Amino acid sequence: MRTRTLAAALAVATAAAGLSLTLAPTASAATSAADDFNGDGVADLVVATPHAPVDGRTDAGSVTVLYGSADGVSPARSTTLTQNSAGVPGDAGSYHLFGATHAGGDLDADGYTDLVVGAPGEAVRYSSSYGTLTVLWGGPDGLSGDGMTMVSPYATSEWSAEKDYGKKVVVADLDGDGVPQIATLSRTNLWAYDDLAGRTAPTDAARFYNYGSYIQPRTLTAGDFTGAGRAQLVVTGPENCGGTPGGCQDTGVYTWSDSGLEAVSVPGPGTDASGTGEAPTVSVAAGDIDGDGHADLVTGHVPASATTTGEYSDAAGSVHVRYGSADGLGAHRTATLDAPGGSRSGDNFGASVAVGDVTGDGYADVAAGAPGATVRGVPGTGATVLLKGTATGLTDTGAQVFHQAADGVPGTAEADDWFGSAVDIADLDGDGTADLTVAAKGEDVLTGSVRDGADWVLYGSATGLTTTGATSFSARDFGLTHPNAEFGSVLGG
Numbered sequence: 001m002r003t004r005t006l007a008a009a010l011a012v013a014t015a016a017a018g019l020s021l022t023l024a025p026t027a028s029a030a031t032s033a034a035d036d037f038n039g040d041g042v043a044d045l046v047v048a049t050p051h052a053p054v055d056g057r058t059d060a061g062s063v064t065v066l067y068g069s070a071d072g073v074s075p076a077r078s079t080t081l082t083q084n085s086a087g088v089p090g091d092a093g094s095y096h097l098f099g100a101t102h103a104g105g106d107l108d109a110d111g112y113t114d115l116v117v118g119a120p121g122e123a124v125r126y127s128s129s130y131g132t133l134t135v136l137w138g139g140p141d142g143l144s145g146d147g148m149t150m151v152s153p154y155a156t157s158e159w160s161a162e163k164d165y166g167k168k169v170v171v172a173d174l175d176g177d178g179v180p181q182i183a184t185l186s187r188t189n190l191w192a193y194d195d196l197a198g199r200t201a202p203t204d205a206a207r208f209y210n211y212g213s214y215i216q217p218r219t220l221t222a223g224d225f226t227g228a229g230r231a232q233l234v235v236t237g238p239e240n241c242g243g244t245p246g247g248c249q250d251t252g253v254y255t256w257s258d259s260g261l262e263a264v265s266v267p268g269p270g271t272d273a274s275g276t277g278e279a280p281t282v283s284v285a286a287g288d289i290d291g292d293g294h295a296d297l298v299t300g301h302v303p304a305s306a307t308t309t310g311e312y313s314d315a316a317g318s319v320h321v322r323y324g325s326a327d328g329l330g331a332h333r334t335a336t337l338d339a340p341g342g343s344r345s346g347d348n349f350g351a352s353v354a355v356g357d358v359t360g361d362g363y364a365d366v367a368a369g370a371p372g373a374t375v376r377g378v379p380g381t382g383a384t385v386l387l388k389g390t391a392t393g394l395t396d397t398g399a400q401v402f403h404q405a406a407d408g409v410p411g412t413a414e415a416d417d418w419f420g421s422a423v424d425i426a427d428l429d430g431d432g433t434a435d436l437t438v439a440a441k442g443e444d445v446l447t448g449s450v451r452d453g454a455d456w457v458l459y460g461s462a463t464g465l466t467t468t469g470a471t472s473f474s475a476r477d478f479g480l481t482h483p484n485a486e487f488g489s490v491l492g493g
Contacts, residue, residue, distance in 0.1 A: 035104035035426065037138040039112045042068035042430035044142070045437060046115065047455050047488035048099030049475070054082045054092035061098030063117055064478060064488065065143055068428040072435070072469065073457060075477040079142065083119070089134060089149045096122040098134070099490055105171030105180035107196045112138030116182055118166030129155040131165030133184060137199065148201045150193075152186060156203070163187040172222035174256040176230030183233055185217050190235055190254065192261060209261045214240045215250045223286030223295030225324035230256065232264070234297060234329075236281035249280055251299075253329060267330040269301060269320035279303040279318070282348075285492075287355030287364035289389035294324030298366055300350025311380070311418065311442070312372045317349035319368050319387075321394055335393060339370060339385075348372045349385075354492065356425025356434040358460040363389030367436050369420025375403045375413045382419030384438050386465055400464050402438070408467025410456065411443070418442040419456075424491035433460030441489040445474045449483035455491075 037044050045066040054060035064080045066073035083092040092098070101118040108114065115138070120131040133150040136143045152162035165186040173180045174192055183192040192207040211217055218237040225232050233254040241248035251268065254261040269279070283300035290296065302317045319337045322330035339349030352369035359365065366387045373383035383403040387394050405413040413419075422439035429435065438456045445452035454474040458465045475487035 035113045035115070036068075037065065037104070037113050037115065038067060038142040039138070039140060040067075040069075042070070043426040043428055044068050044113075045073050045424070045426065045428055045457075046102055046104070046491075047437070047439070048102055048117070048490035049453070049485055049487045050097040050100040050490060052082075052099075052475075052480070052485045052487070053482050054084055057092050057096075058094045059121070060092040060094060060096050061100065061119060063099045063102060063115075065115075067142060068430065070429055070431075072429040072459060072471070074471070075473050078478065080478055080480070081136070081143065083134070087144060087146055088136065089147050090122070090132070093122065098122070101167060101169050101490065103169045103171045103492070106138070107135065107171065107180060107182070108137065108199055109179050110138075112140070114138050115143055116169050116171060118169050118184065120164045120167040124151050124155040127151075127155040127161070129162035129165065131162060131167065131186060133166045133169060133182070135182075135196070135201075148199060150182070150201050152189075152191070153204045153208075162189070165191075168218075168220035170220055170222045170233070172231035172233075174222070174231055174233070176228070183220065183222065185220050185235065188212065188217070190217060190220070190233065190261065192233065192256065207256060207261045209252075209254060209263070211237075215252075219281055219284040221284045221286050221297070223297065223324070225253070225286070225295050225297065225329045226326055227294045227324070233261070234284065234286070236284060236299065238280060251281065264328060266322060266328065267334060269299065269322075269334070269336060282351050283353045285353045285355040285366075288324075289321065289355070289364045289366065290323060290391055290393050291363045291389070292324075294326070296324050296355075296364075297322045297329050298353050298355055300353045300368060302348050302351060311416065312346070312348050312351075314346045316344055316347040317351060317370070319350040319353060319366065321366075323393060333393070337387065337394065337396075346372050346374075352420060352423045354423040354425040354436075356427075357389070358386060358425065358434050358436065358465055359388065359462055360433040360460070361462070363391065365389045365425070365434075366394055367423045367425055369423050369438070371418035371420040371440070371442075373403065373420070375405050378405075378413050378415055380416040380418060380442070381405070381413040382417055382421070382440060384420040384423055384436070386436065388464070398464060402458060402465065402467075404440075406467065408470055409458070410470060410472040411454070414444070416442045416450070417444075422489060422491040427460070428457065429459060431460075433462065435459045436465055437491055439489050439491055441486040443474065445476055446481065446483045451484045451486050453485065453487035453489050455488040
């Protein structure tokens with residue numbers, strides 16, 4: 001059943017913040033991960049800029065790593081990597097989109113998190129395939145040493161071709177052996193690999209699932225939804241339903257098995273505003289919201305809109321939760337939450353989602369971006385909402401709303417900033433409460449440009465997020481001057 005009480009509660013929170021909230025256009029999604037690349041016990045933050053130019057190459061892409069500390073993150077403790085950086089294999093090229101996706105995990109079991117970066121636009125030499133994955137190894141000095149490149153198994157075939165390989169990637173323990181593995185999406189396939197032994201690039205995938213022309217896979221995440229001690233993969237995307245008005249959406253859950261990736265059915269999140277099919281899934285994340293030992297699946301949904309103007313549609317959007325159990329995702333419980341203040345045209349609420357324990361109480365919380373929010377009459381300035389996890393699931397009690405017009409949040413609310421276009425949750429100061437990173441891909445920083453992009457970090461506490469010590473940074477803080485590149489627009493996967 002759709003939870004209407006959330007709207008009223010958030011309206012109160014909004015009023016308390018001095019906010020007139022009318023939500024409007026939005027985009028992507030993001031999955032949270034405690035990435036500790038230098039092994040100091042504090043999570044590090046990865047913000048990627050796939051549209052960054054590199055040595056004159058358009059949309060070549062870059063990845064910036066800010067190392068966490070007791071003081072949180074700062075550009076002073078960071079490194080920016082491209083395919084032209086020392087130790088990074090390959091060469092930067094136009095439209096490679098290096099950083100379009102990324103995920104972390106200790107792939108070689110040496111105690112340091114490694115980073116996997118997708119470049120779905122990179123042409124594979126001597127092949128008609130496109131897309132690569134780059135693995136960068138963690139160590140005591142952070143991401144350093146020689147990396148390695150992975151390409152689609154189709155890239156070595158004269159009969160097959162692959163497009164958009166590496167467009168989404170996750171790192172998770174899929175076979176339950178305690179060592180995480182890589183799984184990635186291409187335009188028509190889901191690929192899953194065995195453990196990376198000896199830091200050697202695999203020549204073939206251990207498991208794969210082909211979608212043909214019936215499903216267009218768009219989002220990917222992983223979590224131990226059944227408590228089996230190993231993660232399952234979740235893929236969502238539009239499905240060809242034989243001309244059904246509004247189309248259909250597919251949510252596939254896949255378990256590693258001896259025979260391949262075994263598909264498991266899950267309940268759908270309901271219909272869109274027009275009643276003509278499930279609202280498209282635009283974001284996805286996983287975490288244990290109710291503390292029962294099973295990961296729960298959070299998806300953001302934005303219905304097909306009547307009209308689309310500018311960056312985003314006129315749709316309201318919603319967030320859906322399928323709770324995990326020994327019997328599978330959503331077998332016993334699901335919930336759908338509306339945007340703050342009630343469903344409003346143009347909210348695109350849930351266009352980005354992240355899951356993590358902001359209060360340190362053992363229950364994961366959910367951040368949901370509404371980057372099209374109209375704040376105090378300014379259209380598209382954007383907002384981000386934090387909903388709290390409890391033993392009974394996601395609740396509206398104590399919900400928080402943040403935007404650039406709120407006290408303590410750096411910056412100024414301007415039209416089409418799209419604050420909340422991506423979100424991520426990780427404990428960046430090591431105090432036991434996770435922190436929220438928010439991207440605003442439309443933030444203008446340089447003179448004469450309108451899509452420079454920037455990121456904000458709000459720190460967690462026992463009572464929730466606080467603006468005390470809140471910080472923001474853009475490309476300029478790292479010595480980068482390229483305009484309209486949407487700096488830091490990709491957080492998590």
